[in-house]
Amino acid sequence: MKKLFYAGIIGLILFELANVYFIMPMPGSQEMNSIHFAYFLYSWRWIFRVVFALFIIVGFINAFKSSRILTVLFLLVVAGITYAANFEMAADSMFLTPGTVKMRNADENKVDLDRLVLGVALNGEAKAYPIQYLGYHHQVIDTIAKKPIMVTYCTVCRTGRVFEPQVNGKPETFRLVGMDHFNAMFEDKTTKSWWRQVTGEAIAGKLTGQSLPEVKSSQMALSQWLELNPNSFIMQPDHDFTAEYDSLSNYETGQRKSKLTRRDTLSWQDKSWVVGVVLGRESKAYDWNTLLKERIIYDELNGQPIALVIGSDNKSFAALQRTDKNQNFVFQNNRLQSPLNTYNLLGSAINPLVPDLVKLDASQEYWHSWRTFHPGTKKY
Structure with missing residues (x-):
């Protein structure tokens, strides 16, 4: 026995x-x-x-x-x-969520203006979430314009996404449960299904195949975000997690030595940075080094003319749909100038009588992440 x-x-x-x-x-x-x-x-x-x-x-x-x-x-x-x-x-024991989300306006803000943020603007309200803090917490629950949002980030994939924390029209609570293919996974409290951070899709459990509603967001330096959204509120550090935030202080600049969160400065390596753009059913990856060199990349995606542009800070970027393939820009003072119109970095026309350019879904990620979750992607 x-x-x-x-x-x-x-x-x-x-x-x-x-x-x-x-x-x-x-x-x-x-x-x-x-x-x-x-x-x-x-x-x-x-x-x-x-x-x-x-x-x-x-x-x-x-x-x-x-x-x-x-x-x-x-x-x-x-x-x-x-x-x-x-x-x-356990993932949710290693990476805790903040008890309260402290927000301050630009005048009271204590976050360095050079820090990268994930910014959300909705119905006249804007909020910015420093990636240094998101990288530790993985998810931050907040509201914007009275809408609940779930701000997420995976440092191993370098992916920031914002979702509405609701399933089948009902509010839901999520916890960090682990990862799959190096991407963070969340578990909903009701059905215990597992959801992928990079896509918001349930990949295991009762709700497999369903997706969380995504909220549009932009990654850029806080200084650039405040230039575009001067009335924005900024998430402030929770002093209970000072050590955890400090451990990620060099993450956004790519200077970490960890195998999982380092940056390969060569192009098209697993840990190289790319900007992935989606338009319709097509996706394409653009090498970060090439973007830094060319400053504005003109291309076509899904049959539409687009432009990928990086700001003067070498951090902020946007992908925009051009009015036609002949529309070119000169980038000065963080503005895109064409012969007929002028736009800000996110494609909003300075002249209110002129239509804005369409801002496309674009994210800075590690190359291994983008190709894994966009298996049919093209390379520029």
């Missing part, structure tokens, strides 16, 4: 490790298409635990009689691994 004890011990250890391995950035785990197996383990976790616990209980007496020290040692080991896997290594 003591064999049941050891079978239970080994089984429980392997299960707890596997339950973490497939949804955390461990060697080889994120290259596999293992999300459905990982969700199966997670969904049936208490069944596995009860079965292995029964094995341990049934075989305990015989194992204890055979070797008291070894039996106690194994129990301590399995207890330690179980605790670490479910508390120390």
Whole structure:
């Protein structure tokens, strides 16, 4: 009977490790298409635990009689691994959400103006969320123009997205549960489905295939955001997380040494920066180094003429749909000047009588992230 004890011990250890391995950035785990197996383990976790616990209980007496020290040692080991896997290594224990979101206007703001932010503007209201803070929290729940929003960021993919935290028209609560293909995943409280951060799509569970409503956002330097939105509010640091924020102080400039969050300054490497643009059913990636060199890239996507432009700060960028393929710009004083009209960086016409340019979905990401989640993408 003591064999049941050891079978239970080994089984429980392997299960707890596997339950973490497939949804955390461990060697080889994120290259596999293992999300459905990982969700199966997670969904049936208490069944596995009860079965292995029964094995341990049934075989305990015989194992204890055979070797008291070894039996106690194994129990301590399995207890330690179980605790670490479910508390120390749990994503929502490692990366906490802020208790309250402190917002200040430009006059009271304490955030460095050179910092990158994810900006949201809606119905005359604007808010900016520093990536240094989002990178740690992964999600920040807030409201804008009385609409609840879920501001998310994944440092391993370098992806910022904003969603409405609602499912089937009802408010929903999410927690960080892990990652798949190096992208953060959230779990909704109601159905326990798993949602991908980069797309807002449920990839495992009852709601697989559904998507969260996305809210348009822009990544740029805070100084540029305030130039475009002078009445914007800015998220301020939560002093309970000072050490965590400090650890990401050099993330946005690409100076981190971590294998997961570093920057490869060469082009088209896994950790190279690209700007991915989507128009209709087509997507294309533009090398960040090329954008810095050319400043304005003229191209066509999905049969439409577009322009990808970077600001004078070498941080802020936008992808815009041109009125026609002959429309070219001169970029001066953070404005796009064409022979007939002048626009700001986001394509808004300075002359209110002139139509704005259409701002396209564009994001700065690691190349490995963009090609993974846009498998049909083209390269400029």
